[in-house]
Amino acid sequence: RKEVEQDPGPFNVPEGATVAFNCTYSNSASQSFFWYRQDCRKEPKLLMSVYSSGNEDGRFTAQLNRASQYISLLIRDSKLSDSATYLCVVNIVTAGSARQLTFGSGTQLTVLP
Amino acid sequence: NAGVTQTPKFQVLKTGQSMTLQCAQDMNHEYMSWYRQDPGMGLRLIHYSVGAGITDQGEVPNGYNVSRSTTEDFPLRLLSAAPSQTSVYFCASRSLETEAFFGQGTRLTVV
Numbered sequence: 001r002k003e004v005e006q007d008p009g010p011f012n013v014p015e016g017a018t019v020a021f022n023c024t025y026s027n028s029a030s031q032s033f034f035w036y037r038q039d040c041r042k043e044p045k046l047l048m049s050v051y052s053s054g055n056e057d058g059r060f061t062a063q064l065n066r067a068s069q070y071i072s073l074l075i076r077d078s079k080l081s082d083s084a085t086y087l088c089v090v091n092i093v094t095a096g097s098a099r100q101l102t103f104g105s106g107t108q109l110t111v112l113p
Numbered sequence: 114n115a116g117v118t119q120t121p122k123f124q125v126l127k128t129g130q131s132m133t134l135q136c137a138q139d140m141n142h143e144y145m146s147w148y149r150q151d152p153g154m155g156l157r158l159i160h161y162s163v164g165a166g167i168t169d170q171g172e173v174p175n176g177y178n179v180s181r182s183t184t185e186d187f188p189l190r191l192l193s194a195a196p197s198q199t200s201v202y203f204c205a206s207r208s209l210e211t212e213a214f215f216g217q218g219t220r221l222t223v224v
Contacts, residue, residue, distance in 0.1 A: 043216060044215050104155055
């Protein structure tokens with residue numbers, strides 16, 4: 001089982017739609033959580049951190065459920081520029097006490113005109 | 114703002130050749146990592162370092178070496194390139210609890 005699993009996608013949605021991505025993680029010792037965005041052939045960039053109480057940044061809302069080991073990202077009023085791959089990222093404490101960022105395989109979103 | 118600088122951006126190698134991918138960061142981050150990304154797959158950790166002089170293996174370390182002689186630099190060496198190492202390589206740096214910042218990537222083709 002992968003440590004971080006995401007909806008496989010791809011998601012094709014019309015402009016203005018609301019779309020939600022889900023992510024589950026297997027290591028209960030995971031300490032921090034992020035959503036990254038990766039445009040085609042570019043490096044991943046931080047979209048937002050995910051806090052226990054849930055957090056919002058404009059049209060983007062992230063939620064964390066530690067009991068279910070589940071993270072979500074909601075995008076409202078989708079724009080063409082939101083088309084990208086969204087990566088779920090979990091900061092996991094390893095056996096050597098180092099903390100490693102583990103990436104999901106990503107969910108591809110295409111917003112259609 | 115330089116951030117994470119990764120070179121080269123593109124490279125073609127012949128099977129059996131060796132080369133070094135360079136990575137430098139100017140944010141004084143303790144953690145640096147190398148990932149590879151293959152089509153349809155997520156980022157897989159090759160090697161990482163938690164500080165100068167300290168390195169460790171990630172998920173897919175075979176065929177690669179790293180060193181961390183300074184806080185700023187974390188080069189990745191391919192010892193004897195194989196077609197299976199054709200991939201996009203990303204270097205990343207971060208502080209202990211913060212997000213990672215990535216270099217622009219190196220697109221490597223081994224023929």
